[in-house]
Amino acid sequence: MGPRPLPLHLATSASVLMSSLAALGPARSGLIAWNESRSPKGRESADRIQTAIAAADAEDLARAVANEATERLSRFVTGIRAYRDHPYQRPDSEVAVLWHDGSSRLLDYGGDGRPVLLVPSLINRAHILDLRCGASFCAWLRANGLRPLLLDWGAPGDNEIDFDLDAYITDRLGPALKTATTLAGAPVPMLGYCMGGLLTLAAALLSPDHVAGLALLATPWDFHAERSGQTGMLAVAAALPTTPSTPPLPVDLIQALFASLQPNLIQAKFRRFAAMDPESPDALAFVALEDWLNDGVELAAPAARNCLIGWYRDNQPGKGCWKIGGKLVDPARLTCPSFVALPTRDRIVPPSSASALANALPNPVMIEPRAGHIGMMVGSRAEAALWEPLGAWLRDV
Structure with missing residues (x-):
């Protein structure tokens, strides 16, 4: 039950909100350093806030801040309770399994159209691409003339406990790709979402004859382009043991790392949920997405080392030295057409x-949806912003 890890979110929110009282003195003295990169509108707001703080009665201001902090924390807890009490449950899905090995499965959503291989991240459940009725990219693809094949990596079991990224690509993604091309009788378009984009790029370079086109959605490459919030990633990287059969990286630790990128996000969105009608479409969408977010997947320790050390610490992709199967993963060598979605x-x-x-690929088609990382795929504007242009490209490639 989420939001995971709950103790961290409760402690962080209480600390942030209640420490606002301690910040009042420095704020009144002009000692708070504002973000220099803020917009002109942001600077204007900061100046207005600073002026109001300086002019307010100290006791009245302290009382108002304490009341507001307490109220926000209360709404946060109310939102968590409302989420946990919500009756929504994801319905059981009847999807044919086209191929499986270990914990991984290739799910066939059917249809008479051209097969398309969809590859999500290793650390989240695959059904983000089939979230719920009205927010299912897989269902939309089938309804629009394509046959989605979704690679569900599954959680690492006995067969995958020592898997690194090489193993996931060569022993899981590679066979899934060959299964898709056998079904199609021809090369197929392949789509990678987030971390899945890195894996599909490597697979496309290793098996170019199997790939008709490569779509990369919100796929990182230069891991040092913007390093804010990476302290936790680097700390975990330094602490990872290197002994064989190390237990996988736990879900709660992975969730904590990503929560550190936006420490106040959880508090803000659950306060908003507290004010929603629980029977509204917005509440249903919220619960479905939160259930997916909190149903994460452990990451095999060798793969975790590849990601946290090879990607986040050493920036191997961005520096042009990332290798899979002993071969350099060089986007410039991609011979098939490519499509890139960069959510702004x-x-x-x-x-x-x-x-x-995108800059390293040869002549990609590129779109920039006005959305976030997840909203791009399942938000209320996902169909117009991403699905339609991507679907048109997949049909033509």
Whole structure:
């Protein structure tokens, strides 16, 4: 039950809100350093706030701040309770399994159209691409003349406990790709979302004859393009053991790392949820997405080392030295057509990181949806902003 890890979110929110009282003195004295990169409108707001703080009665201001902090914390807890009490449950899905090995499955959503291989991240459940009725990219693809094949990596089991990224690409993604091309009788378009984009790029370079086109959605490349919030990633990287059969990286630790990128996000969105009608479409969408977010997947320790050390610490992709199967993963060598989606409001994969990949590819088709990392795929404007242009490209490639 989420939001995970709950103790961290409760402690962070209480600390941030209640420490606002301690910040009042420095704020009244003009000692608070505001973000220099803020917009002119942001600077105007900061100046107005600073003036109001300086002019307010100290006791009245302290009382108002304490009351507001307490009220926000109360609404946050109310939102969590409302989420946990919500009756929504994801319905059981009847999807054919086209191929499987270990914990991984290739799900066939059917249809008479051209097969398209969809590859999500290793650390989230695959059904973000089939979230719910009205927010299912897989269902939309089938309804629009394509046959989606979704690679569900599954959680690492006994067969995958020692998997690194090489193993996931060669022993899981590679066979899934060959299964898709056998079904199609021809090369197929392949789509990678977030971390899945890096894996599909490597697979496309290793098996170019199997790939008709490569779509990369919110895919990072230059991991040092914007390093704010990476302290936790680097700390975990330094602490990772290197012994064989190390247990996978736990879900709660992975969730904590990504929560550190936006520490106040959880508090703000659950306060908004507290004010929603629980039977409204917005509330249903919120719960479905939160259930997916909190149902994460452990990451095999060798793969975690590849990601946290090879990507986040050493920036191997951005520096042009990332290798899979002993071969350099060089976007410039991609011979098939490519499509890149760069969501402009992404806080998980900064646009500057993803644009480095677009710049390295030979002549990609590129779109920039006005959305965040997840909203691009399942938000209320996802169909117009992403699905339609991407679907047209997939049909033509």
